[in-house]
Amino acid sequence: MSIIKRMVTCYINDIPVTVPKGTTILQAAAKVGMHIPTLCHLDLHDIGVVNRQALCRICVVEDEKRELLVPSCAQEVTSGQRILTDSKKAIMARRINLELLLSNHPQDCLMCVKNLDCELQSLAHEMNIRQIHYPGEKMNHPIDNSSFSIFKNPNKCIMCRRCITMCDEMQTVGVLSAVNRGFDSTVSTAFHLDLQDTSCTYCGQCASVCPTAALAEIDSTPHVWREINNPNKHVSVQVAPAVRVAIAEAFGQDPGTISTGKVVMALRRLGFDSVFDTNFAADLTVIEEAHEFVERVKAGGRLPMLTSCCPAWVNFIEQQFPNLVDVPSTCKSPQQMMGAITKTYYAKEANLDIHNLVTVAIMPCVAKKAEASKEGFNDEGFMDVDYVLTTRELARMIKEAAIDFNQLHESDFDHPLGESTGAAVIFGTTGGVMEAAIRTAYEMLTGKPLKEVRFESLRGFDGIRSASIDMGGKTLNVAIAHELGNARKLLNAIENDEVHYDLLEIMACPGGCIGGGGQPYHHGNVNIIEQRRQAIYQLDQDAPLRKSHENPAIIQLYEKFLKQPGSDVAHKYLHTHYKPKPRI
Amino acid sequence: MNIQDVLDTSSLDSNKLLELDSFIDQCENPKHEQLIHVLHKAQHLFGYLPPNLQRHIALKLNCSSAQVNGVVTFYSFFNENKMGEFTISVCMGTACFVKGSDKVLDLVYKETGAEKDVMSEDGVFSVKDVRCIGACGLAPVLSVNEKVFGHVEAKNVKSIVDIYRKNHVKN
Amino acid sequence: MSRIKSIDSFNTFQTLLKPREDVRIKLFMCAGTSCLSSEADIMIQMFQKLCDEHELSHQCAIIKTGCFGFCGQGPILRIEPGDYHYVQVKVEDVDEIFNEHILNKRIVKRLLYRNPHSDEISIDASSMDFYQKQHRIALKNCGHIDPEIIDEYIANGGYTALSKALSEMTPFEVITCINESGLRGRGGGGFSTGVKWEVAYLEETNEKFIICNADEGDPGAFMDRAICEGDPHSIIEGMIIAAYATKATRGFIYIRAEYALATHRLQIAIEQARAYGLLGTNILGTLMSFDISIKIGAGAFVCGEETALIRSIEGGRGEPKNKPPYPSVSGYHRKPTVVNNVETLANVPNIIVKGSAWFRDIGTSTSPGTKVFALAGHVRNIGLVEVPMGTTFREIVYDIGGGHPKDRKIKAIQIGGPSGGVITEKYFDTPIDYESLKAIGAMMGSGGMIVMDEDSDMVEVAKFYLDFTQDESCGQCTPCRIGTKRMLEILERLTSMQGSIEDLESLRSLGEIIKWSSLCGLGQTAPNPVLSTLTHFREEYEAYAYRTKKKAYSIDPAKCIGCTKCARSCPVTCIEGKVKQLHVIDESLCIACGACFSACPVNAIIRP
Numbered sequence A: 001m002s003i004i005k006r007m008v009t010c011y012i013n014d015i016p017v018t019v020p021k022g023t024t025i026l027q028a029a030a031k032v033g034m035h036i037p038t039l040c041h042l043d044l045h046d047i048g049v050v051n052r053q054a055l056c057r058i059c060v061v062e063d064e065k066r067e068l069l070v071p072s073c074a075q076e077v078t079s080g081q082r083i084l085t086d087s088k089k090a091i092m093a094r095r096i097n098l099e100l101l102l103s104n105h106p107q108d109c110l111m112c113v114k115n116l117d118c119e120l121q122s123l124a125h126e127m128n129i130r131q132i133h134y135p136g137e138k139m140n141h142p143i144d145n146s147s148f149s150i151f152k153n154p155n156k157c158i159m160c161r162r163c164i165t166m167c168d169e170m171q172t173v174g175v176l177s178a179v180n181r182g183f184d185s186t187v188s189t190a191f192h193l194d195l196q197d198t199s200c201t202y203c204g205q206c207a208s209v210c211p212t213a214a215l216a217e218i219d220s221t222p223h224v225w226r227e228i229n230n231p232n233k234h235v236s237v238q239v240a241p242a243v244r245v246a247i248a249e250a251f252g253q254d255p256g257t258i259s260t261g262k263v264v265m266a267l268r269r270l271g272f273d274s275v276f277d278t279n280f281a282a283d284l285t286v287i288e289e290a291h292e293f294v295e296r297v298k299a300g301g302r303l304p305m306l307t308s309c310c311p312a313w314v315n316f317i318e319q320q321f322p323n324l325v326d327v328p329s330t331c332k333s334p335q336q337m338m339g340a341i342t343k344t345y346y347a348k349e350a351n352l353d354i355h356n357l358v359t360v361a362i363m364p365c366v367a368k369k370a371e372a373s374k375e376g377f378n379d380e381g382f383m384d385v386d387y388v389l390t391t392r393e394l395a396r397m398i399k400e401a402a403i404d405f406n407q408l409h410e411s412d413f414d415h416p417l418g419e420s421t422g423a424a425v426i427f428g429t430t431g432g433v434m435e436a437a438i439r440t441a442y443e444m445l446t447g448k449p450l451k452e453v454r455f456e457s458l459r460g461f462d463g464i465r466s467a468s469i470d471m472g473g474k475t476l477n478v479a480i481a482h483e484l485g486n487a488r489k490l491l492n493a494i495e496n497d498e499v500h501y502d503l504l505e506i507m508a509c510p511g512g513c514i515g516g517g518g519q520p521y522h523h524g525n526v527n528i529i530e531q532r533r534q535a536i537y538q539l540d541q542d543a544p545l546r547k548s549h550e551n552p553a554i555i556q557l558y559e560k561f562l563k564q565p566g567s568d569v570a571h572k573y574l575h576t577h578y579k580p581k582p583r584i
Numbered sequence B: 001m002n003i004q005d006v007l008d009t010s011s012l013d014s015n016k017l018l019e020l021d022s023f024i025d026q027c028e029n030p031k032h033e034q035l036i037h038v039l040h041k042a043q044h045l046f047g048y049l050p051p052n053l054q055r056h057i058a059l060k061l062n063c064s065s066a067q068v069n070g071v072v073t074f075y076s077f078f079n080e081n082k083m084g085e086f087t088i089s090v091c092m093g094t095a096c097f098v099k100g101s102d103k104v105l106d107l108v109y110k111e112t113g114a115e116k117d118v119m120s121e122d123g124v125f126s127v128k129d130v131r132c133i134g135a136c137g138l139a140p141v142l143s144v145n146e147k148v149f150g151h152v153e154a155k156n157v158k159s160i161v162d163i164y165r166k167n168h169v170k171n
Numbered sequence C: 001m002s003r004i005k006s007i008d009s010f011n012t013f014q015t016l017l018k019p020r021e022d023v024r025i026k027l028f029m030c031a032g033t034s035c036l037s038s039e040a041d042i043m044i045q046m047f048q049k050l051c052d053e054h055e056l057s058h059q060c061a062i063i064k065t066g067c068f069g070f071c072g073q074g075p076i077l078r079i080e081p082g083d084y085h086y087v088q089v090k091v092e093d094v095d096e097i098f099n100e101h102i103l104n105k106r107i108v109k110r111l112l113y114r115n116p117h118s119d120e121i122s123i124d125a126s127s128m129d130f131y132q133k134q135h136r137i138a139l140k141n142c143g144h145i146d147p148e149i150i151d152e153y154i155a156n157g158g159y160t161a162l163s164k165a166l167s168e169m170t171p172f173e174v175i176t177c178i179n180e181s182g183l184r185g186r187g188g189g190g191f192s193t194g195v196k197w198e199v200a201y202l203e204e205t206n207e208k209f210i211i212c213n214a215d216e217g218d219p220g221a222f223m224d225r226a227i228c229e230g231d232p233h234s235i236i237e238g239m240i241i242a243a244y245a246t247k248a249t250r251g252f253i254y255i256r257a258e259y260a261l262a263t264h265r266l267q268i269a270i271e272q273a274r275a276y277g278l279l280g281t282n283i284l285g286t287l288m289s290f291d292i293s294i295k296i297g298a299g300a301f302v303c304g305e306e307t308a309l310i311r312s313i314e315g316g317r318g319e320p321k322n323k324p325p326y327p328s329v330s331g332y333h334r335k336p337t338v339v340n341n342v343e344t345l346a347n348v349p350n351i352i353v354k355g356s357a358w359f360r361d362i363g364t365s366t367s368p369g370t371k372v373f374a375l376a377g378h379v380r381n382i383g384l385v386e387v388p389m390g391t392t393f394r395e396i397v398y399d400i401g402g403g404h405p406k407d408r409k410i411k412a413i414q415i416g417g418p419s420g421g422v423i424t425e426k427y428f429d430t431p432i433d434y435e436s437l438k439a440i441g442a443m444m445g446s447g448g449m450i451v452m453d454e455d456s457d458m459v460e461v462a463k464f465y466l467d468f469t470q471d472e473s474c475g476q477c478t479p480c481r482i483g484t485k486r487m488l489e490i491l492e493r494l495t496s497m498q499g500s501i502e503d504l505e506s507l508r509s510l511g512e513i514i515k516w517s518s519l520c521g522l523g524q525t526a527p528n529p530v531l532s533t534l535t536h537f538r539e540e541y542e543a544y545a546y547r548t549k550k551k552a553y554s555i556d557p558a559k560c561i562g563c564t565k566c567a568r569s570c571p572v573t574c575i576e577g578k579v580k581q582l583h584v585i586d587e588s589l590c591i592a593c594g595a596c597f598s599a600c601p602v603n604a605i606i607r608p
């Protein structure tokens, strides 16, 4: 009885459909195979984010009995309701509303970063728009390309507010807000400040859901082309773990397709001189971080220790929790360690002049772009990393060079900075850094070999996870959070002494870097992130070595260059410090 | 916008800032719900709401500056720019409009030299168009600060403006 | 006076509140916004001083009261006994009134209202054309009590309804009574108040809220302001009863920032009600607890929309939410929240005291009761009129409003403000109620009623309203944010003679889509003024589209006597001519302000 009460039957284009109470018209229509175009709507409920504000009015359908148009994305079905998705009124309203949006939009698709990957453009195509009947004044707000990460062109904004939902609700950073009123309203920062002057963490989650090119990554491809085309330069590139499980999507393959070898080959064909694996540096990070942790535990230093490999998270703590800036690990992120090692150790080994050595990183991340130029990462007289390309940008370069990615032969990373273990690849997903660190810390602390390397309790997708790990008699309390809102909850609980942990891993993006702001667009399908995650764990499982400290190239690096973990050389090149920043 | 101008509150009168802070401390919880209330108070104290003041309020209410700025730019009552000594508000409500207040407004702009959202160069006047100030019986109506002038005809505008300009010169 | 601890002691207290025997003469001076801006406050002080000087304070009371409605004749002074109405009283008249009326018991004839048609003098309200067809329920205390003194409200029957509800009725009986009265929301939508309360009543949660919507954004309407200023306790009593019926514990009055005086009076009233134990915990010794805070808006018309209003109370941008869910299910803090208009709430105590049958007897069957309109524009008597539903436009404009001030032809009546449309002469005999208005393609709105004479430019009027809604759009949804802008651009194109006949079709199609698909009532009604003038005055649009419209004023050479008055009145000095010679207007400079038209003593100015 109660179940029946909770179900409602309505009619979509005369087809009866019975759905649970609370189902939207859009969802009910999907059940009977009726497609309704949408634009502002974004349903990421698997990661707890839904933008259901019914603002664009593209998804309107007709409620037959009330002779009313209603937004199908937000309106819940009622019993006996008769919905027409294709009434004259509905079609006309959709069309005119889209025309209105376009009448206020710079229509420069040909040169637009979102060309052929744009929800507004696809909609215009789908709705057969061939003319704008109501032309008029267009908005004219300043474009912001001040930061190294995010490009903001408010004139392409259609006011869907997805970005605000991400920044406010998921990340709790609150950099963006609707400002002004009426036709002048747009999405902006406080006082129209440049993003680089705000508390933006550059996580890029806003850009990853923006349906247009109003928010996108800063394009670094021209710079990289210029370096590649300069015969005097040795251009070295590194590839982050999450890139290899996502890039194939840009070439029409299924999410979760593993394409490590193809990426390496593509990079060679593009003209990079040496192709390294960020995983190598991830292993290195594990050693340095586990060492730092063990030292803190032994010396009674400040706990919990926080991981520091996610730059968006580092920005977040510097701005939002300035009194906690001494708790993250001082280790640089793998990207920066790799850059530093390339420009020192590798340059020496390969006998390269570092003035002619250019380091490029391929990252799932837009925050890494800003990280590369952040103060503290270039004070040894060189930039650790000169340019960062996102997964999307690399895919664009591959297309530009007319390389048929899917047909490529596989290739291997170069030595010595191409060697890595399974512990490194899981850096790409939430919980991975922690698991990798524990595999090494366990052996450092106990001196005994670890038999089971899989820590099920650290895996999963919940926003905050915690576990107690037996470290040979001593219990280690750890917690993992992904998305900055969850990080905030965790830090608040720690500040209020509600919980006690020894080690925390925090990643800014949903799912960690696999859900990074520089990855191919998921267009609202969170399942894609899950498939990338499975691929990451597959890579770990298939790896011959699964503990970072067993990586022979790393062992050699310490022997030849760094001496031991935490040494002065290591500190000079692989560690950094954090500074409190004002909150805007 | 220079970021230092946003971060630095030294240009704000410190006594007024203290008064604002204690006002905020006395506000009911949750504090961020009192934002509009606080902005009214702040504008009353400072005359307008410059960015550094908005950010100060954001920090005190534990919300983001973007949120505060979003609210300030939504409501026409809040001014982000400095206001002239006298604010002339011309009623553009319907009762006044049908009696020609749009013409009155044009003339007020012309006579004062102020522009929309920008005070006159000499700092004497700001001009606003407002919606019905509730004295429709006297339409068309304008007010200078608190003082209401009813049955304003185009030909009176100059003399009203002149009175206040003279007042200003005297001060 | 301290807290009243039980319903019985309230009833006793009320019966003891007899009018002061010794006070023989009461002077009710209007202290509404309009009259105050004509120095009513100074006159109040002057009267008080005169009383003191003549040692009459004990038998003569000077009472500042709420708006009499007849603001166009303000400031108004009413004197009891006898209900004498002195109109357009000026500071210079105070001595004379005091000496003649108070001391010598002689009426000051020249200050009485003179009917412009019959030239007859009226002494009291019942003989004034303006009041004759009115029926005052919501405005009944305005002009009769001092709104800053709770005892006067109570003595006049105030809080009787609350005492009755608390002692004799269950919450559900209260709802049933309101339901049966047929009271419909006066804020514009006309939704059944009883049903709204019932929905909130049926929601089972620990917290519910009552919000009084005093945002009154319709530019040119001021009935809610008058009630807040003149009878604040009636709103508070209405809210307490609503809270009792729905089991709400907290209330807000959301009021426009422009309404300083109304806010002040409401604040005083709330404090007085609290002191008497009519607000707070254990109201009148019962288990009921309820308190009210005032929230002040900040200049956004859209905040009158209930969901936007709630967001504004929550400290945010006043952006409406898609409905459903309606506030009565999920409102402030996502809890059930009843949002009612000021006038709606002011009706409630009367219905509870006199019963639903009494209320149903007034007005029409589908729209019982009265409605207050703010009558303005090209009409002689400007002010607030409260009439039974079913009164016709003609009665309001001609019988109550006195017709056009210069007896010119009235072309149209705009009703419903920026959400409404125009009524043409053909429909002037339509009885005003929700259904009849809908049938002729208009809507009640909140009560703005603007009369427009034959010289009004309907395209300009439509543009005025659209400019307003366009400017006040919150900017959230596509049709309203961009669509109204495009419509306005088209109208601007037309009125600057750059348009074409195709523009008229664009206006219609855009207007319809904006109505159908906007998120909130603002957008859903914004095109109405354009669509309705386009229907009824298409020829005026065509004159613009074909660029045959004339804009400048001119002078009829046959009539001009060369008196120079027009030239002196022209704000842009575009009239030339020597004394006693023909004057000429430079049409390229004329801004069509009409000043010369009013100035000319011989009607020589020709309107465009």
Ligand SMILES: Cc1cc2nc3c(=O)[nH]c(=O)nc-3n(C[C@H](O)[C@H](O)[C@H](O)COP(=O)(O)O)c2cc1C
Pocket: C184, C185, C186, C187, C188, C189, C190, C191, C193, C213, C214, C215, C216, C217, C218, C301, C302, C303, C304, C305, C306, C307, C339, C340, C341, C342, C344, C345, C446, C520, C521, C522
């Ligand atoms: C744009 C817009 C403005 C409104 N302004 C007001 C207003 O100023 N006062 C008011 O009482 N209702 C206003 N309303 C109606 C309210 O949303 C709401 O329906 C009303 O307050 C309910 O009260 P009632 O049922 O007593 O009329 C407005 C609606 C819209 C769409």
Ligand code: SF4
Pocket: A105, A106, A107, A108, A109, A110, A112, A113, A114, A115, A116, A118, A119, A120, A121, A156, A212, A213, A214
């Ligand atoms: S954002 Fe989309 S629609 Fe706009 S220019 Fe770019 S590709 Fe075209």
Ligand code: SF4
Pocket: A110
């Ligand atoms: S789609 Fe049309 S506009 Fe674009 S490139 Fe092709 S022909 Fe040109």
Ligand code: SF4
Pocket: A150, A163, A166, A167, A171, A173, A174, A175, A176, A199, A200, A201, A202, A203, A204, A205, A206, A207
């Ligand atoms: S990059 Fe992240 S922090 Fe910056 S605006 Fe976008 S969502 Fe907010």
Ligand code: SF4
Pocket: A156, A157, A158, A159, A160, A161, A162, A163, A164, A187, A206, A209, A210, A211, A212, A214, A215
């Ligand atoms: S910037 Fe992009 S995501 Fe944000 S509101 Fe505009 S279109 Fe939507």
Ligand code: SF4
Pocket: A202, A203, A309, A310, A311, A312, A313, A364, A365, A366, A367, A368, A507, A508, A509, A512, A513, A514, A515, A516, A517, A518
């Ligand atoms: S989680 Fe990964 S992709 Fe996201 S910001 Fe952090 S490092 Fe970049």
Ligand code: SF4
Pocket: C302, C319, C320, C472, C473, C474, C475, C476, C477, C478, C480, C481, C518, C519, C520, C521, C522, C523, C524
């Ligand atoms: S209709 Fe207008 S006011 Fe209402 S939500 Fe849409 S944009 Fe805002």
Ligand code: SF4
Pocket: C553, C569, C570, C571, C572, C573, C574, C575, C585, C589, C590, C591, C592, C593, C594, C595, C596, C597
């Ligand atoms: S209408 Fe006004 S501007 Fe035109 S001539 Fe007459 S007074 Fe001058």
Ligand code: SF4
Pocket: C555, C559, C560, C561, C562, C563, C564, C565, C566, C567, C577, C583, C599, C600, C601, C602, C603, C604, C605
């Ligand atoms: S006011 Fe009339 S009569 Fe006098 S100069 Fe002007 S047009 Fe001629």
Ligand code: FES
Pocket: A037, A038, A039, A040, A041, A053, A054, A055, A056, A057, A058, A059, A060, A071, A072, A073, A074
């Ligand atoms: S998708 Fe439903 S309103 Fe935008």
Ligand code: FES
Pocket: B091, B092, B093, B094, B095, B096, B097, B131, B132, B133, B134, B135, B136, B137, B139, B140, B141, C219, C220, C221
């Ligand atoms: S319209 Fe101007 S005061 Fe009301």
Ligand code: FES
Pocket: C030, C031, C032, C033, C034, C035, C036, C066, C067, C068, C069, C070, C071, C072, C074, C075, C076
């Ligand atoms: S304000 Fe005095 S009569 Fe209306």
